[in-house]
Amino acid sequence: MTEEYSALVRNGTWSLVPRVPNSNVVDCKWVYKLKRDQTGTVQRYKARLVTKGFRQQPGIDYQSIRKHLAPLQLDIQNAFLHGDLHETVYLQQPPGFVNSTTLNHVYFLHKALYGLTQAPRAWFHRLSAALHSLGFQGSKTDTSLFIDSNGNTLLYMLVYVDDIILTGNDTKEIDRVVQSLSRSFAVKDMGNLSYFLGIEVTRNGNDMILSQRKYIRELLESADLSNAKPVSSPMTTNAKLALGDSATFDNPVQYHQIVSALQYVTLSRPDIAFAVNKVCQYMHCPTINHCSAVKRILRYLQGTANYVLRLMHDSGTVLHAYTDSAYNSLTSFSDAGWAGCPDDRRSTxxxxxxxxxxxVSWSARKQKTVSRSSTESEYNALADTVAELTWLQDLLRELRVPVKSVPTL
Structure with a gap:
């Protein structure tokens, strides 16, 4: 707590001022967390001061907005604390650090804090400005991607809040970027990419292997299914899920938590995408039958937790997608099951x-409109696939990856 508080003071986060009458003063609290690596070993103990941003008032204290080298992993410590505030925000003195001589004073914030509604936006604006000064340009196809393309030098930076992946074809330029960022922010160089947002990254020669074994094991433990008997598929071929198909499940919060975690697992496990999409459709009113379907997915993961997604270096750059008309197939294709949902008759x-x-990209989801024929359903699925192919073409063009042939669908 002292380390975090000292960092806030050094960063010029606030000024202690008398309380302004009739002003909205945001409360705060301390949040504690253990930072672990992919093996589960504790790396450090962290205390973070978090504001209760839900007490902010729109238009007063925030503005509403609609809304071939091994990759290097960086971590920006106290990232949100670097964002500059343009609104007037008052904060209660933090628990454990109240000034006894000025009990009625509050902090006038100059910098953002975790929990403030505008904190993510303020941090992203600050980081974007720093990267633009280093020669990076924001990607038009992915707002979290920044690209520095100068002559034969190519650098890519992918940003998720305070976790960053940096890669490129010039080690000197990568070192220059890291050193420059270190002058503006507290940057921690975590070495070659190995564990990023719950995804384990390993190298096999020039190939890259992605896995979520640790995340899956933790999910199975939280669901008390670590010793469950594995099954051979995530969903039975005759599974029929519908609203009110059985008694209401008595713990909907647990259902929400597990299904949300399963959605994240689909980042590296396309084999469960269809089954997870089906159980996601009943988050608002899960039944015992829906819960059984979720447990089957977990039992499938129990037996396949070591499955990985392999990205091969020498695989070519031809974009192609697959199509099939089989409704219940769980393999890789562009597929549409006409009027497959008994509740709203929309196709999947x-x-x-x-x-x-x-x-590199996969999806299984209910279509946005009701199709009046199986042909229309198939064409809608093809249209969604073409849209994704077009987006990928634009992204690869920005990355300067040559795609010399027209994608095959």
Missing amino acids: GGYAIYLGSNL
């Missing part, structure tokens, strides 16, 4: 797109 569509032999 999906696709899988490959760059060379690497699976």
Whole structure:
């Protein structure tokens, strides 16, 4: 707590001022967390001062907005604390650090804090400005991606809040970027990419292997299914899920938590995308039958937790997607089951797109409109696939990855 508080003071986060009458003063609290690596070993103990941003008033104290080198992993310590505030925000003195001589004073914030509604936006604006000064340009296809393309030098930076992946074809330029960022922010160089947002990254020669084994094991433990008997598929071929198909499940919060975690697992496990999409459709009113379907997915993961997604270096750059008309198939294709949902008669569509032999994008979800024929359902699925292919073409063009042939669908 003292380390975090000292960092806030050094950063010029606030000024202690008398309380302004009739002003909205935001409360705060301390949040504690253990930072672990992919093996579960504790790396450090962290205390973070978090504001109760839900007490902010729109238009008063925040503005509403609609809304071939091994990759290097960076961590920006106290990231949100670097964002500059343009609104007037008052904060209660933090628990444990109240000035006894000025009990009625509050902090006038100059910098953002975790929990403030505008904190993510303020931090992103500050980081974007720093990266632009270093020669990076924001991607037009992915707002979290920044690209520095200068002559033969190529640098890519992917940003998720305070976790950053940096890679490129010039080690000197990468070192220059890290050193420059270190002068503005507290940057921690975590070495070659190995564990990022719950995804384990390992190298096999020039190939990259993605896995969520640790995340899956923790999910199974939280669901008390670590010793469950594995099954061979995430969903039975005759599974029929519908609203009110059985008695209401008595713990909907647990259902929400597990299904939300399963959605994250689909980042590296396309084999469960269809089954997870089905159980996601009943988050608002889960039944015992829906819960059984979720447990089957977990039991499938119990037996396949070591499955990985392999990205091969020498796989080619030809974009192609696959299509199939089989409704219940759980393999890789663009698929549509006409009027498959008994509740709203909307079809389920999906696709899988490959760059060379690497699976890079997949989806299984209910279509937005009701199709009046199986042909229309198939065309809607194809249209969704073409939209994703077009987006991937634009992204690869920005990354200066040559795609010399027209994608095959």
